[in-house]
Amino acid sequence: xxxxxxxYITTPIYYVNDVPHIGHAYTTLACDVLARFKRLDGYDVMxxxxxxxxxxxxxxxxxxxxxxxxxFCDRVSARFQDLAQAMNFSNDQFIRxxxxxxxxxxxxxxxxxxxxxxxxxxxxxxxxxxRDEAFYGEDELTEGEGGSKLAPTGAPVEWVEEPSYFFxxxxxxxxxxxxxxxxxxxxxxxxxxxxxxxFVAGGLQDLSISRTxxxxxxxxxxxxxxxxxxxxxxxxxYLTAVDYPxxxxxxxxxxxxxxxxxxxxxxLRFHAVYWPAFLLAADLxxxxxIFAHGWWTNExxxxxxxxxxxxxxxELIDTYTLDSVRFFLLREVPFGNDGxxxxxxxxxxxxxxLSNGFGNFAxxxxxxxxxxxxxxxPTPGALSAEDKALLTGIEDVLPQVxxxxxxxAFNKAFDAIWSQVAAADVYISAQEPWKLRxxxxxxxxxxxYVCAEAVRMLAILMQPIMPxxxxxxxxxxxxxNRGFDQLTDAHRIKPGADLPKPEGVFPRFEHxxxxx
RNA sequence: GGCUCCUUAGCUCAGUUGGUUAGAGCGGUGGAAUCAUAAUCCAUGUGUCCCCAGUUCGAAUCUGGGAGGAGCCA
Numbered sequence: 001x002x003x004x005x006x007x008y009i010t011t012p013i014y015y016v017n018d019v020p021h022i023g024h025a026y027t028t029l030a031c032d033v034l035a036r037f038k039r040l041d042g043y044d045v046m047x048x049x050x051x052x053x054x055x056x057x058x059x060x061x062x063x064x065x066x067x068x069x070x071x072f073c074d075r076v077s078a079r080f081q082d083l084a085q086a087m088n089f090s091n092d093q094f095i096r097x098x099x100x101x102x103x104x105x106x107x108x109x110x111x112x113x114x115x116x117x118x119x120x121x122x123x124x125x126x127x128x129x130x131r132d133e134a135f136y137g138e139d140e141l142t143e144g145e146g147g148s149k150l151a152p153t154g155a156p157v158e159w160v161e162e163p164s165y166f167f168x169x170x171x172x173x174x175x176x177x178x179x180x181x182x183x184x185x186x187x188x189x190x191x192x193x194x195x196x197x198x199f200v201a202g203g204l205q206d207l208s209i210s211r212t213x214x215x216x217x218x219x220x221x222x223x224x225x226x227x228x229x230x231x232x233x234x235x236x237x238y239l240t241a242v243d244y245p246x247x248x249x250x251x252x253x254x255x256x257x258x259x260x261x262x263x264x265x266x267x268l269r270f271h272a273v274y275w276p277a278f279l280l281a282a283d284l285x286x287x288x289x290i291f292a293h294g295w296w297t298n299e300x301x302x303x304x305x306x307x308x309x310x311x312x313x314x315e316l317i318d319t320y321t322l323d324s325v326r327f328f329l330l331r332e333v334p335f336g337n338d339g340x341x342x343x344x345x346x347x348x349x350x351x352x353x354l355s356n357g358f359g360n361f362a363x364x365x366x367x368x369x370x371x372x373x374x375x376x377x378p379t380p381g382a383l384s385a386e387d388k389a390l391l392t393g394i395e396d397v398l399p400q401v402x403x404x405x406x407x408x409a410f411n412k413a414f415d416a417i418w419s420q421v422a423a424a425d426v427y428i429s430a431q432e433p434w435k436l437r438x439x440x441x442x443x444x445x446x447x448x449y450v451c452a453e454a455v456r457m458l459a460i461l462m463q464p465i466m467p468x469x470x471x472x473x474x475x476x477x478x479x480x481n482r483g484f485d486q487l488t489d490a491h492r493i494k495p496g497a498d499l500p501k502p503e504g505v506f507p508r509f510e511h512x513x514x515x516x
Numbered sequence: 517g518g519c520u521c522c523u524u525a526g527c528u529c530a531g532u533u534g535g536u537u538a539g540a541g542c543g544g545u546g547g548a549a550u551c552a553u554a555a556u557c558c559a560u561g562u563g564u565c566c567c568c569a570g571u572u573c574g575a576a577u578c579u580g581g582g583a584g585g586a587g588c589c590a
Contacts, residue, residue, distance in 0.1 A: 137590090194520055195588045202519090202589065265587085334529080338586090345528085348542070356555050364552030371551085415541085425556060434551040448551095504553050 007038040007045045008255035012263050012271075013052040013097060013237050016076040017061055020083040022296055022303075022311035022341070023264060026329055030293060030410065031262050032089045033330060036464035037405050039090075041484045046255045048241045049084065050095030051077040052234045054227075056130055059216035069216045073098055086314055088322060088467055095241050097218075097233060106218045106228060106236045108245035109282055118171060118281040121223075124164035124208045131155035133230060135208070165210040165220060167232070172277040173204050179276060185289060187272045188408060189336035192265065192292045196272045207231075207274065235275045239284070258287040260408070268292040291408050294338035311341060321507060323466035324350045330410040330465060347509040358421045358458060359506035362473060365428065365451035366502035372437055377452055377477075378445035379495035387450045390427045391489070394420045394457045398487050401461065410465075417461050424454045449495065452477070456493050460486060469505040476502055 011028045014020070028049050035047035053073040062072035077096055084091060095102065113119050127136045129151045136151050149157050180186055180197050187193035210226040211217075218233050220226035236244075242256050243249035263271050271290045279286050298309045316325050328346050331353065333339030369378060383391075397416050404413035428451055436444035456474070460482055463470045474482060478497050485491075 191521060191587075198519060199589065269588090332528090340528095345542090351553095351555095352542070355553055360552060360555045362552095364555080366552095368551050418541095428551080429549080429557040432549085432551085434549090437551085506553080508553055508555090 002044060004042055004044045006254045007035070007043040008242070008258040009034055009038075009045070009047050009260045010238050010241075010258055010262065011049040011091075012261075012267060013050040013095065013234055014080050015052045015055075015058075016073050016080075017057050019076075020079050020313065022313050022316070024080065025083060025087055025313040026296065027262055027264060027293065028084065028089055028091070029087060029326055029329055030291075030335065030408065031260075032087070032091070033326075033410065033464045034260065034405060034408070035090055035092075036467060040460075040463060040482070041402065044254065045092065046242065046251070047091045048093050048095060048238065049080075049089070049091045050093070050237060050241075051080050051097070052237075053077065053096055053098045054217040054233055055133060055230060056211070056214040056216070057133060059214050060130070062216075070098060083313060086317055086322070087326070090467075093241050095237050097237055099240075102237060102240045103218050105240035105244045106233050107221045109236050109239065109278070110228065110232065111221055112245075112282040113167070113278065116281055116283065118168040119165055119209070120168065121163065121165050123161065124166075125161040126159075127151075127157040128160040129155040129157045135160075160213070162212045163226075164208045164212070164229075165223070165226060167207040167209045167278070167281070169204045169207045169274070169277055172280055173200055175280055176200050176204075176273060176276060179286065183288075185407075186286075187268070188289060188291045192268055192272075192336075196268065199269060200273060204273070231270050231274055232278060235270065235278065238287075257285040260289045260291055261287050262291050262293065262408075265292040265294060291336070293336055294333070297338065297340045299342050300340055320346065320350070320509065323469040324354065324506070324509075327354060327414075327465055331414045333411060335408050335410045344511065347511050350506070351508055353418055353421075354506035355504075355508040357418060357425075358462070359504055361421060361424050361428070361451075362455045362459070363502055363504050365448065365455055366476070366499060368433060369448050369452060369499055370501050373445060373448060373499075375499055375501075377493055377495050377497045377499055378449050380446040380449035381442055383446065383450070386427060386430065387446065390423060390450060390454055391457075393423055394454060394461075395487055395489075397461065398484060414465065417458065420454075421458060424451070424458070427451075427454070449493075452499075453493050457487050460484065472503075472505045476500060 009031050011031050014024050018024075031047060031049070035045050039045045051073070058073065059069055062069040065072055067075075073096070081094055084094065110119070127138065127149060129136065132151055132155050136157055151157050177197065177200055180193060180200070184190075184193070187196050209229050209232045210220050210223070211229045212225045212227070214227060217227035217229070220228055238258055238261065239256070242251045244252060244256070246252060261271050261275075268290065272292075276286050295303070296311065297303060298311055301307065301309055303309055303311065313325070320328075324346075328349055332345060332349055369375075397420050400416045401413045404410075404416065428447070431447040433444045433447040433451075436447060456477060456479055459470050459473050459477075459479075461484075463482060477493070477499065479493070481491065
């Protein structure tokens with residue numbers, strides 16, 4: 001491992017009871033783009049995703065399927081690994097909570113918190129829903145058919161009474177509020193931080209963190225029959241992946257604490273309240289940032305299994321090509337907001353930004369070079385003010401994008417890049433190399449050189465979001481060095497380099513003609 | 517029920533600590549060009565800045581009230 005700066009980013013681990021859908025793809029995509037960006041920007045990156053495989057629900061699902069729990073997990077976890085493959089995710093690890101290393105890690109964390117006096121044994125009594133894996137207060141319940149009790153979610157609940165270990169969450173209220181106060185970017189977007197603050201300010205109750213009614217999980221150390229309950233097990237994966245409990249390991253030293261835990265807004269509380277409390281209780285440093293992103297609707301409608309409008313990422317890729325999907329998901333909506341997935345806006349966005357925008361600029365530039373410069377990158381003369389303005393405009397975009405990416409403002413970052421695509425189109429229109437061909441071939445070569453250079457730099461900037469397409473494009477241009485350190489005039493594209501007949505890399509999409 | 521946030525052009529949204537003619541992208545309309553994936557470029561917006569009242573020399577921007585919507589909590 002080098003002494004480069006480090007960047008550790010995580011997705012939540014996905015619950016194996018679920019089938020991969022657009023939401024999973026979205027969360028991991030955001031992390032993938034950040035991970036790729038940081039690698040290109042010279043960081044050592046640890047990008048982690050994986051599956052959460054414990055719990056009563058999994059145990060029951062396995063039973064229903066007639067297989068052992070682990071076999072069930074193997075099967076479903078594989079679907080998430082397939083998704084990572086299909087989406088071209090560049091995760092460095094895929095962790096599973098059923099791994100032995102994780103058991104060791106979770107138990108060690110437990111012991112450490114216990115030694116510090118934040119775990120105690122008591123009895124738990126209350127209404128519990130297996131389906132939701134959550135406890136409910138009496139006043140939250142509604143009356144169902146035949147007098148049965150139902151959770152607010154409509155799930156059946158049962159009265160549960162059992163011994164349980166508790167985490168002294170209540171002891172961390174002030175410390176947590178202090179964290180939020182001193183690190184205003186600890187939770188983004190800001191509106192989510194406000195929610196978290198008010199939740200914590202409203203008072204914290206101790207958490208039941210073990211169960212005795214099922215077996216599929218990490219056993220509580222020295223406590224027969226107790227299994228760690230949900231979050232303390234799951235969240236610890238972020239530590240496991242960097243070698244915890246071996247705090248002296250190179251990985252741990254380099255990557256902990258994490259820079260960003262990416263989460264969906266539904267699990268923000270666990271990451272922004274429970275997780276830092278666990279870490280504080282174990283004397284471990286806190287991550288820099290929890291980012292809670294929004295949800296997608298489908299053609300304006302809330303997505304739900306019962307409505308049958310779940311968006312299948314595999315199908316999407318099939319229909320629209322991978323990089324278009326990647327691009328749309330992060331370009332269309334301010335990250336953090338909810339967004340609507342509509343076929344019309346998808347086609348509009350991809351056609352105008354990719355096919356008509358960057359794709360067309362690249363194609364017209366390279367094509368003119370191919371036809372008019374012997375299939376080689378031309379040799380430029382002295383650069384005019386316009387030439388320089390375009391190139392420095394693109395160079396200047398990197399620091400802007402860097403800053404925006406550090407705030408997970410994907411949509412603004414791409415905005416900044418695409419404003420330079422527009423500048424490039426304005427440039428070529430003004431320079432009119434197709435006229436220069438007859439009037440001033442030398443100047444034409446300079447203009448086309450500048451265009452090729454613009455394509456090179458823009459493409460390098462776009463790698464994180466569309467790795468496959470850009471790889472093809474840069475491949476056509478024979479550009480081998482693709483890091484962000486190449487975005488200076490010291491690394492201009494080489495005159496005389498071969499340029500084969502260019503092929504467009506961004507397909508144009510047709511609007512669906514009619515609703516079915 | 518409590519708390520927080522939102523409501524700006526046809527659509528999606530920007531609008532910094534209140535200050536001159538309120539912006540962008542997309543779409544629409546007109547024109548130019550023809551190298552390019554019929555792509556591109558130029559021009560083009562008389563918007564009740566949700567409503568009402570107030571503070572101020574001056575408010576989309578602050579205060580109060582109201583309407584509609586969202587989120588978190590109970």
